[in-house]
Amino acid sequence: MTVYNNPIVLQRADPWVLKVDGEYWFTASDPEYDKIAIRHASAINDLQKAPETVVWRKHESGPCSKYIWAPELHRIGGAWYIYFAGAETDFEASGMPTHRMFVLENTDADPTTDNWVEKGRIVTPMDSFSLDATTEVIDGVQYLVWAQKDYDIPGNSNLYIAPMENPWTLAADPVMLTKPEYDWECIDFLVNEGPAFLFHGDRIFITYSASGTGVPYAVGLLSAERGSDLLDPKSWAKSPVPVFRTCAENGQYGPGHNSFTKSEDDSEDLMIYHARNYTEIKGDPLFDPNRHARVGVVRWNDDGTPDFGVPEPDDVWSPVTTDVLPPDGGPSAGTFVR
Structure with missing residues (x-):
């Protein structure tokens, strides 16, 4: 059984790992929010030292010129696709970003x-703040x-689903799956974001992820039966409690915005997520660079539901605070502890 390092990649939030033909492809939000880069390795523990290739940079002006967030890499119909969000201006007076999906x-x-x-842009019926697109081909x-964002619903964002005509065009109007409603979803900000698919048996x-991007950030769960109408909100059950959250005992705070992949031998489901290892954040947590990418093994309960456990403690790097990593990708503060 593989023993995984934590963190797996420093200073990369919203981590996305896609396993294709035994290779792990990694992308995430860059701390500067100005580019999209990809790295890859045959083992998750090798991703930190893997060379990173910048494949796209933000525009000088107009759409996609600011705050490039949460890229995801997908393989669909023999081609590669990157889904990401970008803004055109700084935050509006209301505090809402101007992001759209591309x-x-x-x-x-x-x-x-x-x-x-x-x-181009993924056009939705509501012309409003939108981000964190993920996709799956199911049946x-x-x-x-x-x-x-729906301006008729309090909060920053809800989750929506729609079928696609092609990888960049919706085929029908979206359906809302969930909105912030429980107390744990409404701390600092009313947010549902960062969706990721996970499959197990017929489920x-x-x-x-929900709440503000600091310590309150936590992971929620929706579930449906395979073969049900995924465009019917009644097909989806929502957990009333978070399924993955801060673990102060392990020094892990605000885990969330995850993806899923398989272990090297494909025997285990792995959750790739970000979290910080400290709580003293200067300014807006969104602009603190140290949401490191991490990994955890998904266990399965007898009833077929996932058990994500708790965020594992750091075992490779000591806290990095706000330093910038050197070109060789090694830690710029603290020392190796293994």
Whole structure:
């Protein structure tokens, strides 16, 4: 059984890991929010030292010129796609960002080539703050799930689902799956965001993150039966309590915005997420760079539901505070402890 390092990659929030033909492809929000980069390795423990290739940079002005957030890399129909959110201006007077969702395509075998093509914005019926698009092909239908602001509903974002005509175009109007409603979803900010699909037997799960990006940040869970109408909100059950949250005993705070992948031998489901290892944050937690990417093993309960346990303590690097990593990718503060 593999013993995983934690963190797996320093200073990379909203981590996305896609396993293709035994290779782990990693992307995440860059601390500068100005670019999208990909790295890859044949083992998760090797991702920190893997070279990083910048495949796209923000525009100089207009859409996608600010705050490039939460890229995801997907393989669909023989091509690579990156889903991400970008803004056009600084935060509005209301405090809401101006993000919309966009798609890049690359038909090369290697997604680190420079042949990425902008397919444009994912247009939704509501022209409002939207981000964190994720996608899955289920029983021959490609679905998109994302977070978006509805001005008639209190809060920053709800989760929506829709089928897709192609990887950058919706095929039907979206349906809302969840909105912030429980106390734990409404700390600092009323937020449901960062969805990720997880499959087990005949069950389909979607994790999502809620509340502010500091210590209160936590993971919630939706579940549906395979074969049910995934566009019917009644097909989805929502956990009334968070399924993954801060563990002060392990020095892990605000875990969330996760993805899922498989272990090297495909025997285990792995949860890739970010968390901080300290609570003293200067200014807005969103702009603190030390949400490191981490990994945990998903266990399965007898009733078929996932058990995410608690965030594991750091075992490779000591806290990094606000230093910037050197070019070789090694830690710039603290020392190796293993």
